[in-house]
Amino acid sequence: MFKTERPILGIDIGGTNIKTGVLVGSQLIDIRSIPTPSMETQEFILETISDVIQSYIHHDFFAIGIGIPGLINAEDGIVLNLSNIPSFRKVHLRDFIQARFNRPVFINNDANCFVLGEYKFGKARIFKNVVGVTLGTGLGAGIIANGHLYCGFNYAAGEWCSVPYLDKDFEHYCSSKFFISEYGIKAKSMAKKALEGDRHAIKAYQEYGHHLGELIKYILYTLAPQAIILGGSIRKAYPLFKDSMVNSIASFRYPSVSQNLKILISDLDETGIHGAVALIDEFAIPMKAISER
Structure with missing residues (x-):
């Protein structure tokens, strides 16, 4: 488990909420959440982020990690676009924050932060190859x-969401979009009906599990990881789609891979913040840079 000698501020910027916390040792403290001003101007949102950071200044954090749900140029610290926040386009977020606070800033997308948080703090930390x-x-x-976050060129690795599948893509069939478009109801509401014994809802989740199993097979053919850890709100309905998912995975052509695969369900609180602070460990700030702050 990652442990820091000096506090690190983690920021998880979502389309609905901005969540923050400080890593002290190996524990997150002072965890907060505020509504994301998603429909405001870019300048307003930047000032909101700045105000949040300023409110943590008494913790004397030495670095800042940020996770965002969108495309980024992580090397230059530029947010190319942010899901559900229309005004956040080509934002030089790292330069803005570093100019205000004179601390190193690392930015990555939320999915990368999720797996990194699980690898550094959660169930995935015992594996070297995880998705x-x-x-x-x-x-x-x-x-x-091999024990490190793999981002690929332009930090675009792992975009299986856009891979064509059936008549659409994997995102359509393996996210809440499946339940909304195919059944006209949100995943959470469908899960509630299924748990109450509604056969229609149970069948919907069985179908969902089949599609997710097909995605997992695609991942196995691509990377052959030791483990796949599931996060996001739909993971809470895992018992409803587990069996059909496993049945789908069973047809994978290389059983030596699929039969040894571990499917994990995240139970780590505030994974986004954990992953954001873990960026500092992953990208190894030299102590000289820290001492010169």
Whole structure:
């Protein structure tokens, strides 16, 4: 488990909420959440983020990690676009924050932060090759390869959401979009009906499990990880789709891989914040840079 000698501020920027916390040792403290001003101007949102950071200044954090649900140029710290926040386009977020607070800033997308948080703090830490899959409003994925976060060119690795599948893509069939478009109801409401014994809802989740199993086979053919850890809100309905998912995976052509695969369900609180602070450990800030702050 990652442990820091000096506090690190973690920020998880979502389309609905901005969640924050400080890592002290190996524990997150002072965890907060505020509504994301998603429909405001870029300048307003930047000032909101700045105000949040300023409110933590008494913790004397030495670095800042940020996870976002969108495309980024992580090397230059530029947010290319942010899901559900229309005004956040080509934002030089790292330069803005570093100019205000004179601390190192690391930015990555939320799916990468999810798997990194699980690898550094959660169930995935005993594996060297892991894929994290987030099942929610959309579909996201992050990759740990040989003990390190693998982002690929332009940080676009793991975008299985856009891979064509059946008549659409995997995101359509493996996120809440499946239940909304195919059944006209949100995943959470469908799960409630299924748990109450509604046969129609039970069948819907069985279908969902089949599609998720097909995605997992695709991941196995691509990377052959030791484990896949599921996050996102739909993971809470795992008992409803587990069997059909496993049945789908059973047809994988290389049983030596699939039969040894571990399917894990995330139980780590505030994975987004954990992953954000873990960026500092993953990208190894030299102590000289820290001492010169």
